[in-house]
């Protein structure tokens with residue numbers, strides 16, 4: 563696996579803009595290469611500003627009719643709930659774009675977790691035409707980093723960190739809402755490109771552990787991200803990168 567590419571921005575606002583620029587570039591490249599772009603979106607708060615920029619300032623930089631939206635994880639709440647990743651994405655981006663319903667592949671947080679995970683896995687298999695043992699290859703998987711070192715909804719100590727067969731699993735995490743759905747490491751690691759968006763001093767220790775700490779994915783789940791044949795980009799602001807060794 564090639565070394566991760568670190569891009570350190572002056573502040574969070576610059577990070578949000580750069581993330582939108584990178585996403586627009588990746589989208590254009592994918593549409594030129596294979597006629598569409600499949601993006602697996604991150605939840606949390608960090609990407610919200612980037613989503614808004616994509617639907618406003620960068621609106622004309624993306625061929626939106628060719629974009630297929632998926633989610634890397636979802637909280638097991640209704641799609642209009644304040645804690646829903648879909649609700650955040652819809653509010654900041656999707657609702658501002660004239661998308662067809664078949665472009666938005668929502669994880670159904672309102673359904674029983676285990677059956678919802680299985681349903682999303684089936685949806686991925688069908689959409690990507692997968693045989694048993696195959697994994698979807700997203701053009702872009704966007705990820706955040708929790709200050710407890712989690713990414714997507716792969717939290718420290720969770721067996722899902724070591725999942726090798728399933729595409730999507732239901733988990734119970736040490737954060738509210740506790741019940742969540744998440745894509746698994748083989749899905750993340752089959753991506754063409756993974757882009758982390760991490761901002762703020764509160765993430766500096768987590769960034770240091772993931773990028774320079776001892777290898778221990780059970781303690782530092784985001785270390786599991788290592789695409790065999792894909793690029794990893796870390797978009798960091800100076801505060802989140804402040805504990806890294808000089809490069």
Ligand code: 6PG
Pocket residue numbers: 604605606607608609635636637647705706707708709712713714715
């Ligand atoms: C979620 C996200 C999660 C998030 C990190 C960072 O559902 O919350 O998928 O992995 O990216 O917790 O969250 P912030 O961006 O809010 O710091």
